[in-house]
Amino acid sequence: MPANRSPTPLSAPATRHLPEAPTGTRPLSRGAGASAHRHDNPQFIYARAGVVTVTTEAGVWLAFPGRGLWVPAGIAHEHRAFGAADLRLVGIPPSDAPSGHGPAPAIITVDPLLRELVLALTAEPDDGGPERARLLAVLLDRLRRAPRLAGQYVPAARDPRLAAACRILLDDPSEQAGLAELGARVGAGERTLSRLFARELGMGFPRWRATLRLHHALILLAEGLPVTTVAHRCGWSSSSAFIDAYRRAFGHTPGAARRHGWPR
Secondary structure: OOOOOOOOOOOOOOOEEOOOOOOEEEEEOOOOEEEEEEOOOOEEEEEEEEEEEEEEOOEEEEEEOOEEEEEOOOOOEEEEEEEEEEEEEEEOOHHHOOOOOOOOOEEEEOOHHHHHHHHHHHHOOOOOOHHHHHHHHHHHHHHHHOOEOOOOOEEOOOOHHHHHHHHHHHHOOOOOOOHHHHHHHHOOOHHHHHHHHHHHHOOOHHHHHHHHHHHHHHHHHHOOOOHHHHHHHOOOOOHHHHHHHHHHHHOOOHHHHHHOOOOO
């Protein structure tokens, strides 16, 4: 797989069982990561620098500065770095797991306080002392309060016709084909594909494609590609159209993110 190709959702993975989700720092070089595994307790994944994809059978999520990922207990997942990534992992004791996050992974907004709590907790080994216990308690309280960002992942298709249509765009996010053309290429009608997108993926085709393109753009930016190149490879008609879409999604421009240390 090319280093900057968008990841594919897991399919019948050979999953390792790691009973306890670790807490600590994992510096990852470009393309490095961890194969499919699961834990018996939840885990919070955050990238202080770089972009890390977290892939499950349900889809692909991204962790990067400003966004973290809650992974529930028992969920098979793998992760992979784009750009040099500073990955931070927080294993959550089952008895302390915040309620309300649900049975599926969730994108969590990481504000400055939550960020510093994650960095502090992962910087030192667990000494079992009262100071660390208090730090974890505050972190868990912030996780309970942190906003969840619905729909900010690329969901995976199950129906073979829908999966084939999605595969075309996963292989080339700049592909401009509409539903009718994609349907003709995979042997399904336009209305059938439209219904499958809504029923299986919980969103219409335009939103799914826009989400995929933004995810791929984050990966390419983390790999150091120029904004103009990223816009072209991800299917935007111009750099300005890409910058506008990026700003609406993340609240700042790609250039601002890089000036503050990519990605912001």
